[in-house]
Amino acid sequence: MSATLIGVVAGSLLTSRSERTHWARDKQIEACSAIVAESTRIQLALRRAWKHGESVDWVPWNVALGTIWLVGSPAVVDAAARVDEVFWDCSDQFIRQAAADEHAWGEARDRMEAARLHFINTARLYIEPQRSRLTQVPVSRPPQPRLAEPGPEGARVPDAA
Numbered sequence: 001m002s003a004t005l006i007g008v009v010a011g012s013l014l015t016s017r018s019e020r021t022h023w024a025r026d027k028q029i030e031a032c033s034a035i036v037a038e039s040t041r042i043q044l045a046l047r048r049a050w051k052h053g054e055s056v057d058w059v060p061w062n063v064a065l066g067t068i069w070l071v072g073s074p075a076v077v078d079a080a081a082r083v084d085e086v087f088w089d090c091s092d093q094f095i096r097q098a099a100a101d102e103h104a105w106g107e108a109r110d111r112m113e114a115a116r117l118h119f120i121n122t123a124r125l126y127i128e129p130q131r132s133r134l135t136q137v138p139v140s141r142p143p144q145p146r147l148a149e150p151g152p153e154g155a156r157v158p159d160a161a
Helices: 002-052 059-071 074-095 102-127
Strands: 147-150 156-158
Touching: 002 059, 002 074, 002 102, 059 074, 074 102
Parallel strands: none
Antiparallel strands: 147 156
16 A cells, blocks of 8 residues: 555656646747847837838847746846847847938848857757757748859859859
8 A cells, every 4th residue: 555655656756847847948938939039029120120110029038038938048148148149139220210321231131140050049949959050030030042254244143152
């Protein structure tokens, strides 16, 4: 009888531990998903702020950051902090509509997308270590073809590679 009772208690403890582990993993996935979604939203909002003077609502981004700070691994939190740092570095010129031209937006966009891609790959590695790295973020411009030397009439043509 005591062996049965010990088995029941041990089984209960293991089940409880497994449920907590699954709950924590699910929360981490939700928090990472929120970072990806909100970072995309902020990037698009910064573009609209620059082009159309619209305001940027930072609250959902800050909520997503707070959540990842609560449930994320240190590497995932650091990657989210890197995205936030890029937003801080880039946002003023677009919110104040002071960015000089599309080239300035392109440079900022590339930095935001690189930070977001780093976050995505860090989160994928933490959540499922067997996943391969991605090379492009969701909701971004398609990869640009590399240009070769000028063609016969001076036009640049994409490389075959």
